[in-house]
Structure formats: structure tokens, C-alpha cells
Amino acid sequence: MQLVKVGLCAFGMSGKVFHAPFLKEHPGFFMSAVVERSKNDSKEKYPETTIYRSVKEMLQNADIELVVVNTPVQTHFEYAKMALEAGKNVIVEKPFTVDVIEAEELVKLAEEKGLFVSVYQNRRFDRDFLQVQKILNDGKLGTMKEVEIRFDRFRTEPSGKQHKENPIEAGSGSLHDLGAHLVDQAVQLFGYPEKLFADVFSMKGSEFANDYFEILLYYRDNLRVRLKSSVFSKEAHYAYILHGSKGSFLQERSDDQENELVAGIIPEYGENWTLPLKDADGILNFLNANSETERVLTSSEPGNYMNYYQAIYEHIVFGYPLPSPGKEVVQNMKIIDAALESAAEEKIIDLK
Known part of the structure; x- marks a missing residue:
């Protein structure tokens, strides 16, 4: 099975509950990087994951294909844009951004780079x-x-x-x-x-x-x-x-x-x-x-939130439809x- 390496932008409640467990249990993903600004909480359950102290540091050094932006909404645009400019595909936690202008800019940038932006609409x-x-x-x-x-x-x-x-x-x-x-x-x-x-x-x-x-x-x-x-x-x-x-x-x-x-x-x-x-x-x-x-x-x-990550994997590996693409969520x-x-x-x- 093709392995997709993933970087997680934060390890707070969202990272611990909605993302890391699914990335670990899905055989097609490997959470190779996580951002923790001062703590090392991820080491207990994910000892194989490298900790970085900033998103910028992770993007510069981590060998990853997919970035999960699960930080406060006020930072979604900044971090998603950084990831896209670094050549990474992006999953952004809901809400997509603070307003439609930011959302449209990210969608346009992804299209220009030949990358994807998906919004984590888990519900x-x-x-x-x-x-x-x-x-x-x-x-x-x-x-x-x-x-x-x-x-x-x-x-x-x-x-x-x-x-x-x-x-x-x-x-x-x-x-x-x-x-x-x-x-x-x-x-x-x-x-x-x-x-x-x-x-x-x-x-x-x-x-x-x-x-x-x-x-x-x-x-x-x-x-x-x-x-x-x-x-x-x-x-x-x-x-x-x-x-x-x-x-x-x-x-x-x-x-x-x-x-x-x-x-x-x-x-x-x-x-x-x-x-x-x-x-x-x-x-x-x-x-x-x-x-x-x-x-x-x-x-x-x-229901099963794993189906979201399964759809992401199938899009990357087989070209199947992208779940909740940014272009669609712009309407929201x-x-x-x-x-x-x-x-x-x-x-x-x-x-x-």
C-alpha cells in the first residue's frame, strides 16, 4: 500500500481527537511530523513522529506530502498558504477561513500549484x-x-x-x-x-x-x-x-x-x-x-470519520473525487x- 506522509500543524484537542488517531490507524498514512510549540505530548502515543516547534520549521524540514491545518481559524489562511507554497496538499479544519476572500485565494493558489485543499467537514x-x-x-x-x-x-x-x-x-x-x-x-x-x-x-x-x-x-x-x-x-x-x-x-x-x-x-x-x-x-x-x-x-x-481520511487517501492514490474540496466549501x-x-x-x- 502506498504510504502518504502527513504533517499535523497542532496537537491540541483537534489533533489528539480528530486527526492523529485516524492517521495512525489508517495503513495508508504515516504521521511523520507534528507541531508542538513547547510540549512533547505526542511522544507517548506517537513516538515515531518528529516534533517541530513551528509550522515554518516543519515545512522546511519534514518529508511530507500532506499538511493538516488544525490551528485556530485566524491562522488557517496563513498556514494553508505556507503549505501550498511549499508544494504540499492541504486539509484545513472547519471553518475554512475567517471570510470568503481568504477561502477563494487559497482555492486559486491550490489550482495554480496543481495541489488540493480539502476542508475537514467531518460531520x-x-x-x-x-x-x-x-x-x-x-x-x-x-x-x-x-x-x-x-x-x-x-x-x-x-x-x-x-x-x-x-x-x-x-x-x-x-x-x-x-x-x-x-x-x-x-x-x-x-x-x-x-x-x-x-x-x-x-x-x-x-x-x-x-x-x-x-x-x-x-x-x-x-x-x-x-x-x-x-x-x-x-x-x-x-x-x-x-x-x-x-x-x-x-x-x-x-x-x-x-x-x-x-x-x-x-x-x-x-x-x-x-x-x-x-x-x-x-x-x-x-x-x-x-x-x-x-x-x-x-x-x-x-457514522465513521475514518471515511473522510479514506476518501482523501483514494484521491491521492487513485484520483477518486476529493472530499469537501475547498472550491465547494467556498459557498459555505x-x-x-x-x-x-x-x-x-x-x-x-x-x-x-
Whole structure:
């Protein structure tokens, strides 16, 4: 099997949980380099990996083909551009960049260099999202009319992470953080909307970056898709609510890959490594071919973030389609930028 050597730009939570375990377990990748500015935390689990003290040092010295930019969003553009200019393919954590201008420049640079930029939209591989895709593809709901996608938390106290909570930092706040997932899922399910209206602000107060957003996406054929997130949600809502001309579907946010990875579960290559569900996580209520109501409890199949890295490997080695290419995710950044504009000016924004 061809081996792809990878450099990881940071070894914080993202590196430890979402990237390093998959790079280690996938037989086609070798994590040969990692940036740790002052610590040596990676040595315990990844003793074969060389530690560098800066991204610049890693790019100058490491024998790598692929760079994972998993640093704070405010540095994504700088480090991704450095990697591309050094002749490396790039994976960038979501959100892609702080704005669409930076995203478009990276895509253009990658094309000029004959390299690729992929955005790590891992929640395309969540079990709950995959179940929603399946239900829509089955067609039992008929023509879609109204959809709500939520990602709520109960985190009322500051985290202390300035790059996420400082209101004057471009790219900080829930809209870029959780919103990057919800926007991506809406576009994956329904395409690029025609216009939007958004409410974005901080429930904790103006000294913090936004921690609440509600975005109303307007589509053709009278479809409305609402994206919503709050950090003051003690009781869970259904994460996906879909209403169509023939029925409705309610889906819990049931994927637990992140928690299992944090707990130390190893993401086995080629296996569904996540723990099975104990109960049903969805409700499907629809009119069947005889116009009779059927109401059934549904259970989603396991998701697997390893499938993202498998797709990356297949693109590099076999030329298969690139997962979440930067050129595609530029659309997400346009929506995020427009949501901020809409909230600031209190108006509907036309999307082009």
C-alpha cells in the first residue's frame, strides 16, 4: 500500500481527537511530523513522529506530502498558504477561513500549484446526518417544505479561548464554529440558497463573540431551511426536523464519535468502531402509497470519520473525487459572510 506522509500543524484537542488517531490507524498514512510549540505530548502515543516547534520549521524540514491545518481559524489562511507554497496538499479544519476572500485565494493558489485543499467537514460522516440523507433519498416525505437543523449546547460560562470568544477577533464565535457544520449540511442536502436572513449575537453579553445564531435560508419552490444554535439549551431538541408534502421526520443528534474518541476508543480501520445505539433515535411519520399514515421509530446506522481520511487517501492514490474540496466549501463561507451582514444590517441578503 502506498504510504502518504502527513504533517499535523497542532496537537491540541483537534489533533489528539480528530486527526492523529485516524492517521495512525489508517495503513495508508504515516504521521511523520507534528507541531508542538513547547510540549512533547505526542511522544507517548506517537513516538515515531518528529516534533517541530513551528509550522515554518516543519515545512522546511519534514518529508511530507500532506499538511493538516488544525490551528485556530485566524491562522488557517496563513498556514494553508505556507503549505501550498511549499508544494504540499492541504486539509484545513472547519471553518475554512475567517471570510470568503481568504477561502477563494487559497482555492486559486491550490489550482495554480496543481495541489488540493480539502476542508475537514467531518460531520458529513455523523450517523444522524447520514440518516437524514437516507430519509430524503427514500422520498417518503414528498416535496420538502420546511426544515430546521440545530446544534445546541449548555455552556453558559466562558471557555477562556480567546480565538473563539473574543468579539473583535475575525472568525470567532458560534457562527464560524458550529455554524460551519450546519451551513455545510444544509448545502449538502438542499444546495445553495437564493437568499437569507440572520440573527447573530451573544447571549452572554457584548464582551463575548456570538454564541447564538438563527439563519433562515430561502430556496426555490417555497422551501425554507432554518439553522439554529444556542449555548443556553439545557434540554435537547431534535437536531433535524423535516416537513414535506407527504410527511415529517424528526432526528436526534445521536452521533457520539467525538465523545468516544475523547474517551480513548480507537477508530479501527475498516470497521464500524462506534458503540451501538441502545434506543431508536428518529421518528418517521408519512403517508404511504395507499394514503394511510405510517408512524415508525427509526435507528440510524453508525457514522465513521475514518471515511473522510479514506476518501482523501483514494484521491491521492487513485484520483477518486476529493472530499469537501475547498472550491465547494467556498459557498459555505459566502453564506457565513452573508449571515453576519444580514444580522448587522437587519435585512435579507441575496446570495449569488
